Amino acid sequence: MLYTGRALKRLRLTRGIKQSHVAEFLNVTQATVSRWETGVLIPAEDQQAALEHLFGRPASTADAAIKRLVETSTARVHLICDHSHRLLAASPARRAEWWRDMLGTPMFRYASEGIQQAEGTLQDAGWYDGQTPSIVVETGPNGRDDVPIVAGGVLWERIPLADGAAGRLVTTLT
Numbered sequence: 001m002l003y004t005g006r007a008l009k010r011l012r013l014t015r016g017i018k019q020s021h022v023a024e025f026l027n028v029t030q031a032t033v034s035r036w037e038t039g040v041l042i043p044a045e046d047q048q049a050a051l052e053h054l055f056g057r058p059a060s061t062a063d064a065a066i067k068r069l070v071e072t073s074t075a076r077v078h079l080i081c082d083h084s085h086r087l088l089a090a091s092p093a094r095r096a097e098w099w100r101d102m103l104g105t106p107m108f109r110y111a112s113e114g115i116q117q118a119e120g121t122l123q124d125a126g127w128y129d130g131q132t133p134s135i136v137v138e139t140g141p142n143g144r145d146d147v148p149i150v151a152g153g154v155l156w157e158r159i160p161l162a163d164g165a166a167g168r169l170v171t172t173l174t
Contacts, residue, residue, distance in 0.1 A: 115139055
């Protein structure tokens with residue numbers, strides 16, 4: 001299989017793998033992986049073989065189902081990597097709020113003060129060790145037009161992903 005451009009990026013994001021991890025696995029720089037994903041460079045044959053080894057296994061059907069449910073939901077919901085906060089999937093209602101396609105974007109830079117404060121309490125609340133699988137967060141506004149967050153509540157739910165990482169399902173409460 002030939003891994004080039006957007007297909008490589010989409011596959012990497014679907015599996016929740018960082019560019020830096022791909023770079024480390026293939027013994028290249030993160031910039032090289034970025035250039036592959038933008039189509040500036042094409043991986044050499046040996047790199048293609050390594051990419052096939054890395055991505056060759058089929059995606060988890062559970063992960064694919066979660067992504068499909070999020071992307072077809074009528075609710076304002078999105079799924080992020082719980083560690084990196086990169087966007088993995090978003091519902092049409094959520095995507096309509098944003099000025100551009102945010103897939104793969106680290107979302108924490110858009111967080112309101114309320115979200116940042118809630119993030120800082122997760123360790124003590126037992127979020128990362130499974131004691132607290134869900135939490136309601138009062139967001140407060142972030143004052144941005146490109147990725148607006150209004151005052152209100154969201155439900156965060158921690159979801160294990162097939163690769164051992166965790167996802168965070170973020171649902172706006174009305």
